Structures are given as structure tokens and as C-alpha cells.
Amino acid sequence: MGDVLSQNEIDNLLAALSSGELDASNIKEATERSVKNYDFNRPSKFSKEHLRTLEIIFEHYGRLLSTSLPAYLRKNVQVEVVNAEATIYQEFTNSLSNPVLLGIVDFSPLTGNIIIEMAEKLGYTIVDRMLGGIGTPLEKPREFSEIELSIIERIYIILINLMVEPWANVTPIEARLQRIETNSQFAQIISPSEMSAIITMNMRIGNVEGMINVCMPYEVLEPVIDKLNTKYWYSTIRGVDTTANRELVEVAISKARIPIKAELGRSTISVKDFVNIQKGDIIKLNTRINDQLGVFVGNIKKFYAFPGTSSDSYAVKISQVITEEE
Numbered sequence: 001m002g003d004v005l006s007q008n009e010i011d012n013l014l015a016a017l018s019s020g021e022l023d024a025s026n027i028k029e030a031t032e033r034s035v036k037n038y039d040f041n042r043p044s045k046f047s048k049e050h051l052r053t054l055e056i057i058f059e060h061y062g063r064l065l066s067t068s069l070p071a072y073l074r075k076n077v078q079v080e081v082v083n084a085e086a087t088i089y090q091e092f093t094n095s096l097s098n099p100v101l102l103g104i105v106d107f108s109p110l111t112g113n114i115i116i117e118m119a120e121k122l123g124y125t126i127v128d129r130m131l132g133g134i135g136t137p138l139e140k141p142r143e144f145s146e147i148e149l150s151i152i153e154r155i156y157i158i159l160i161n162l163m164v165e166p167w168a169n170v171t172p173i174e175a176r177l178q179r180i181e182t183n184s185q186f187a188q189i190i191s192p193s194e195m196s197a198i199i200t201m202n203m204r205i206g207n208v209e210g211m212i213n214v215c216m217p218y219e220v221l222e223p224v225i226d227k228l229n230t231k232y233w234y235s236t237i238r239g240v241d242t243t244a245n246r247e248l249v250e251v252a253i254s255k256a257r258i259p260i261k262a263e264l265g266r267s268t269i270s271v272k273d274f275v276n277i278q279k280g281d282i283i284k285l286n287t288r289i290n291d292q293l294g295v296f297v298g299n300i301k302k303f304y305a306f307p308g309t310s311s312d313s314y315a316v317k318i319s320q321v322i323t324e325e326e
Helices: 007-019 024-031 048-068 089-094 120-130 146-161 218-227 230-238 243-254 271-275
Strands: 077-088 101-106 113-118 176-181 195-205 208-217 260-263 293-297 300-310 313-321
Touching: 048 077, 048 195, 077 089, 089 195, 089 208, 101 120, 101 146, 113 120, 113 146, 120 146, 120 195, 120 208, 146 176, 195 218, 208 218, 293 313
Parallel strands: none
Antiparallel strands: 077 195, 101 113, 101 176, 113 208, 195 208, 260 293, 293 300, 300 313
């Protein structure tokens, strides 16, 4: 029911109409509302903001895959997000070929499952690499054997474990792999008409490229759909206390082993002299006995020192620290 006008407001409105200050046609146009078509077969449950936030989350996920998978596949891996779109689940399953690799993932504590679909070309490449091959996919696709699926399952578990960190800013998850299906008919996790967000990523393993599609039904994301906006996502990132992380990094760095060397001096000789060097020959350096030596950490000169001995070993005594200004 609309607002009720007071008698004074009615009198002012009639006076404005009588004097011509207000046009009745303008009032009619203002009250008319534009009508939008609504497709009940494709309800718009995901906004552009939701899809953009999902892209940001999976860009983070792609960077984790690019840095973690090479340790297992012993091959350079590059992952990048292609796009994120909303579609009904039936259209997603209809676009799948056979055989196909579908990882059914329990996305606890959120209710329901998501699907990670991997191109069969990537599956064959992973199997070949894990068995010591050069990572060449099959020219003619065929069904995956039980042994091959067991190998691929190990990689799927890694993919799922790496998904925990990117989602931490939205909600803590404890995702786990339920099973791997090679036929899309056995992966009916939701109603065919249910809306889903499809995040498409391109994965390159060496010279082999293939797509990875992550299907996230709306009913799974519905409890956290309000958190899928960039404002909330970035605010949670800024609010994270990094003190503990910084201390862990400092402890890890303090235990790192780095090469250090003291340079006695330098000299330049001809190739002829180098070829004819004999035992007992003397090479003249560009430093004197009392000169300080340059001490290098890696390839960076950080200290000056005097040469000496410690017990039965050669040693140097640091005399000056080289600052960045120097």
C-alpha cells in the first residue's frame, strides 16, 4: 500500500498542477515501471559480483597449483583462470565428452558436492609423468584403467587440499574426494535445472594444454553467497593477523643455509700462461698482504675481513659490514 498524503500535501499538489509547475504526464511516467523478462528455466542466482569474486578466489588457487604440482609431476605447470559463468547443471553435463574425468568433492561444512572436471588429455599426461614418461598424451582416447585412475586420484587429492587456503577468506572448508567418475551420467549430484557457477581454468603441463572446469552448484554456495563479494573478500584479507605467519617465516629463514666466500684477490692471465701453469708457479693477485678481503654472501659483497687461521683451518675476521648505502 502506498504512502497516504496529508491534506496539506494534497493542497500543494493541486496548486502546483493548477499553476503549471507540475505536469501530470511526468507523474504518470514516473510511476510506470519497466518490465523485465524473467526466464524461469535459467534463474539469475549468481550476480556479476559473485562470479568476479569466484574468479579472484580461483586465481589464487591457480597460483597454488602452478607452484605445487611441479614437485609431483617434475614438469613446469602453469594454471590460469579463463572465465566464470553461471549456467544450469544440465548444460554443463551435456558439454562433457566420454571418457571424462569427474572428481566428486564433498565441500564440507557446506552442504552438497562440487565437481572438478579434468580434460582426459591432462589425465593421460599426468599418468605418463607419474610413471616416468615424458608426459605425452594418447593420440586416441580410451577408457582409463583402474591403475591409471588410482594414479590420477593422488593428483585429485592434491588439487582438493590446495583449495582450502583460497576459500579461507570466505569460509573454512574441509573438502575431500568422494570418488572419480568417467561417465557424466553417474555424476548427477543435483537437479538438471539447478543453477551452477562454472569456473574454467587452463592448465599447461609442459607443452600439453587442457581445461579444468569446477562446477559449484548454487545450493552449495547459498549459505555463503553474501560473502562472495569483493568488498567482503578484501576486507577479510586486510583483517588477517599476519604476526604469527611473520614469525614462522623468520624462523624458517633463520635456518636457511646460504653460501659465503672470502675473495683473496683477482688476477688476469693469458690462455697460453694458463695452459702452461706448473706446480710451484706463482700467480700475482691484485691485493696486498695487509689488504682487507671482500666477503660475499651469495653473489653480494656484505663484509670486509682480514685473513687468518682458526685451529687448523683458514679463517677471516670481520672488520666492517657493508651497508646498502655503500
